[in-house]
Amino acid sequence: MQRMNAPRIRTLLVDDEVLARLAIRQALASHADIEIVGECGNASEALQAVAALEPDLMFLDIQMPGKDGFGLLHSLPKAPLPLLVFATAFAEHALAAFDANAIDYVLKPIDQQRFDQAMGRVKKHWYGMNVSTHAAANDVAGNYLRRISVNTGEHSRVIPVSDIDWVRADGNYVRIHVGGKCFLHRETLRHLLESLDPNDFLRIHRSIVVNVDRIREVHTLFQGHAEVVLRDGTRLDLSRRFRAGARAALGLR
Template sequence: MSTIRTLLVDDEVLARLALRQALAPHPDVEIVGECGNAAEAMQAMAALAPDLMFLDIRMPGLDGFMLLHELKPDALPMVVFATAYGEHALRAFDADALDYILKPIDQARFDQALARVRRHWGARQAPGPGAPAAKAAVPAQRISVRVGEHMRVVATEAIDWIEADGNYVHIHVGAQAYLHRETLSGLLATLDPARFLRIHRGTLVNVERIREIHPLFQGNAEVVLHDGTRLNLSRRFRAHARRALGIA
């Protein structure tokens, strides 16, 4: 995987130093520039075309959200907000930010954000048809989901099933359902294919949770989970499900 060229945008020198220190254990991330305000950042974007931007929110002049609004959508890099203010988290995800880190930076939390960045970067770098296949990425073991103003870390093996909802998914874990900003296809690319099975255009299921499969009319079927949840297995995905589950 190629180096992730990164721009740091924060009006505080010490904050940019903290980002540098947090990035030090990540040799695949190259810092190509630092900016103290939005005007400098717009110039740097045009000159450097970074792949990733760590962005503060409150800065002199244009704030971080206004900066993103001024940039052309096709020129936007991956964005991780790094700020001292937790109240802007939902707005940040609405702006398509990959993650939202609070200052002072916690290294473990920062490393989680970098893992998320790498998954998206890997999807961007995926070879097109006819290109040599790259070495498969290690499946995600955990997913960070937002609960109010906090992030909750969910082990992927604990997930029962996942349903699509536009550019979001609902991740079902026992009696809980977490709304997560990720497309179903994007999330599927990060999960273990030996554990998660697509049974419908909008549904993934943890195969360890499947108890029964009931045939229905016209080639469709119903998947019953251990907790009694019933999910539709569409005809389109039935042959693949039979192979994955060892059904004769």
């Protein structure tokens, strides 16, 4: 059952066997909160799909022609990756799969009960990231972060959140841009976003959050691309997935 106020989990299937992808589709049929946004038969297709579709969850086979599943993961950018479930016929890769921060590991042929257990773990993780954010956004008395301390080597610098211009994810870190300076801070973008007032900060890309007051212009570019221009001239990608939210937050038509 889909929880209220939580977005559907946009899912990408990556497996070189059509029947294997069909089996996962059938196993997902009873999960109404899943939206399958694409299928790929190899790592090259998957690299393009992750960049274009920005899925929340990826089911990934390990042994594929050319680059295998682990090779695909190493080729993906450091920006926040989709949640990951390996689906493979080979149990000996389980340890390596969890080393790759997979949520779970299911064997083919798919056993529905075991598959549903894996989906339970996925949803627990997903709703933990998203429901708390939505709940905070709807809580008028929500306690949002007002200051953040970043390590600058020999000391810590305290930065008022209102001084932040924009933030970019970098793996398990974020790069916080303030007045032309950049500070590396050990925290994931998802976790930081939960602490920021959604009235003041807007997510415009899977890996980018901006201070709404710093936005000067929004440009529509060729081939459906768009960008946000900040007051200091910084240009940042506005992805399709977050365009509707940006229009609402900025009063765009």
